[in-house]
Amino acid sequence: MPAISDASDGVRPRFSVGDRVRVRAVYPLGHIRTPFYVRGRTGVIERICGVFGNPEELAQMRSGEPGQPLYRVRFRQQDLWPDYTGPAHDVVEVEIYQHWLEPA
């Protein structure tokens, strides 16, 4: 899907790099690009990737607008998996659209 290069075409970014965010713990049906294993978990914005058509809308043959800011969110492995056996600095980074994030 083509990137919408100008952020003003879509929803404005609410978060900045370094902000702590929580992924919404909701379970709608449809073409959802937010993996289950990060829902309800807290991470930190690693970078803002740009504004992209909303895949949940695009999958329904709709326009995907307004575009959603897309972030890369960094999670500590130990915050995702309480029984993680590796060191505390290991991380997973996941792309998440803004409408799935709330301030933490």
Add this chain to the structure above:
Amino acid sequence: MSEDRGTYRPLTYFQLMEASLRELLVEKGVLTDAEVNAAVEDMRRRGPDRGARVVARAWTDPAFKARLLADGTRACEELGLEVPALRLVVVENTPEVHNAIVCTLCSCYPRMLLGLPPDWYKSREYRSRMVREPRAVLAEFGLVLPDSVRIRVHDSTADMRYMVLPMRPAGTEGWSEERLASIVTRDCMIGVAVPRLP
């Protein structure tokens, strides 16, 4: 074991759907068979040698490396490699950080640089375990990393595609770009291996 003389298997649901859609598009004149074949050939022609060229250039040209890490798509275009309709994020391995790539939701993969993904990349096992116990998975690939190295797993869930920029191994001083590219394997750029001297 007896020789496999070719076993008849009925098409799966998705194979049948693909064939039906393709035939319908051809019948309606939207596409021709030749166009479909050309697209398949194009896909098959692309291989990890493209990504290896990018890595070798980054190893020999620090300014290119900086541009590659800042904007992967644009840097690849400098080398004549089209990275269409999506953005490439290049992540750099260092003595402190090791990167690896997975797509837990499906099998997103930087095809324009690495070609078609290996079957294991698409397997449920790799996709589920790489975010859950990456050190165990890497060890099964023969890559054991000390706890002092941070493992950074990238789950490509949306519009980005990822490629790992491995560390240039010692003992390659003075090598040409071409020779350097020869030790950069597909698995190095997925992050389940590191380049080794032959």
